[in-house]
Amino acid sequence: MPRIIESEPVDETVNNPPQQFALRFTGTGAEYFRIWLVNLLLSALTLGLYVPWARQRTLKYFYRNTWLANSALDFHGDPWRMLRGWLVIASLVGFYSFGKFIHPLAPMVALSLLMLLSPALLCMALRFRLANTSWRGLRFHFLGTIGEAYRAQGLALLFYLVLFAALGANLLEHPEANPKVQAISQHLRWLGWWILGGFLATPYFYWLLKRYQHQHYALGALTTRFTATPWPLYGIGLRAFGMALGSIIVLLLLGGLCYYLAQANGLVTPEMLKSPVGKSIFVLMGMFFYLVFLFISMLIFSYAGARTYNFLWSHTHAPQITFEPMLRAGKLIKLTLKNNLLILLTLGLYYPFAKVATYRLKVEAMSLATEGTLDTIIGQQVYHNDEAMGDAAAEIFGIDIAF
């Protein structure tokens, strides 16, 4: 290609006008339903051995229907490799579920092992997933290392391990009635503070994790930077917590009101409360309010999820590319409501339709603003040796965790 040597400064924006590319999703619920159904039945029949293939088909379907600038993504993971990672994780989970028949501490051990390994597993899963995702023939990469993953999740890990150690210590002592109560009440005070501390630190733990992810994405020579601070996450968390608290108060008031009215009208008497029928009605009402609260918290989660998604991606930058997420919390909340109601009504058959609808909402809310076209921005792939090795190691284990 002939090179034009400029002797005068050229206005870059003339040749490279800023552009905006919105992501598109062309998948449909009906299509995915068929894939999902076959996946489900084959997985069940093979007692779970088919799951890596099911994952691969699902990812291929979703990626190849996700379009950016007229080209779609693709997934290249080899299910045989994914089977290895799947067996590793499945055995750990199996130990957690059934180990108690061999030794009472087995579940705790399995859980602690899983937790200790989780940063490593996370790093490998991210490497595997991204290295097997491509766009226009170019592969993505995840540049984070396992060491960085441990640094990012170290604090959270410490919190959970201490928590489990405290709980496990109660199990270790095979006590008679009294010492048990003593041991718990001794622990209770500082355990309570520890849990409160963990609760307050959760947005910070989350920020550490997301920073690890968002500053290590790469496509060819393009790498991402993450400029978010933890404080807006606290803002979102606080608002969500406030909503949850508010709804609990409202529900309690409603419950109290119902009870008062029932009592005032003579429907509820002390004898009735003691009878088995009365007791079961009480329990049922309690369950009903609890379910309503679960439902409301699902909606609060959607709200927090949408705000967080927007916040994280609008603070992720690549050279000459900015991400412009515009996920409307209201839309996501309404969609979540509709999805969950329909899933309930159809006994789960609506699930694939719900998954497609949610994915579409999230993906199509994203656009990229670029200075210039996407054809010329992404340049030569720069391969560092340790990245290649990291990807290869991830390939060997084939760990892929659903995000």
Place this chain on the structure above:
Amino acid sequence: MYQDDMETSAWYFDGQTSQAHAVSLSIDGQKLHIRSNSCKSTYAEDIDVAVALSEVSWAERVEHGMRMAYLANGGMLQAQDNAAWDQWTARYYLGQHWVAKAQLRWDAALSSAAVLIVLLALFYVYGLPWFAEVIAPKVPVQLVAKIGSTLLTSLEGDYLQPSKLGVEQQKKIRDTFAKAVRQALGAAAPDYDLRFYASKLGPNALALPGGTIILTDELVSLPPSGVATQQLIGVLGHELGHLQHHDGMRTLIQFAALTVVIDILMGDASSTLTLLPTWLAQARYSRAIEHQADQASAALLRANGISPTVMAGFFEQLACYHAAKNAHDREPSFLNIAFSSHPADTERIAFFKKAASRLSEP
């Protein structure tokens, strides 16, 4: 360049940059020809390559997704028009996979789903029980014993207290039962360890993996005047039957497999939701297992010249006990019947009566 049946337009990406090159594809023998389509290309450079068809990987068709093919050199081809691409690839039978085809067509998907559902049902009714029956005896004895001792330890913590029965009475029951087992099974009898406990569980008998049989004081001294020795032999024979059939491991294997399958089927549903179907599914297996143990009990009784009808009297006595207890506690037990894994007592009484009539058969 014009496009005819033998050619289709595509975008070529070299795998090094995101730059798109307009090309035409044609197939000649075993080779795929990729040539620049100069009127659409944004670069002046011409591409004219021939690639062996065996080195091209044609991606499966996804209805609205991108149509594409991957080249061995790292490059890829993307369709310019999906319909034209589909027509062109169909001509040469490229990129077809049976699972993809099943997914694409509704009738294929539904009929394969139907087949799979039938297979799942067969697995539940026949496959898994058969598998558990075959595998259970093969589990290493040490592992089975370990599981049994762990269970016993956890039971002893909360539910089992030292027995209040007299040593003489315990010895009498032990010896009578040992004699009956020798008479019926001889050398083929499984090893067992009979233990007595007082228990919150009420009148009950349990067989744990590894050979421990537990008999509760409350059963031995069932009101109004205890349980006859012949009936105790029937009860212990039932528990011995569990040991003979390796029921502990069978149940564990079936339960594990059921849990896995139901968890997969229910996907993201919460773990509490999966408990109910698992419980119900397991209940059906349990009824079958309990019935087999009843058969072992009847066989043991017959071999010792005892009529299996004695068990009918035992169940009636047990039913009276439970009725009296419920009246006292004033708690309706209808829920228990629904989820009970023991065949309803009337069924068991009927079985033992029938088993007795076989005594008189030649």
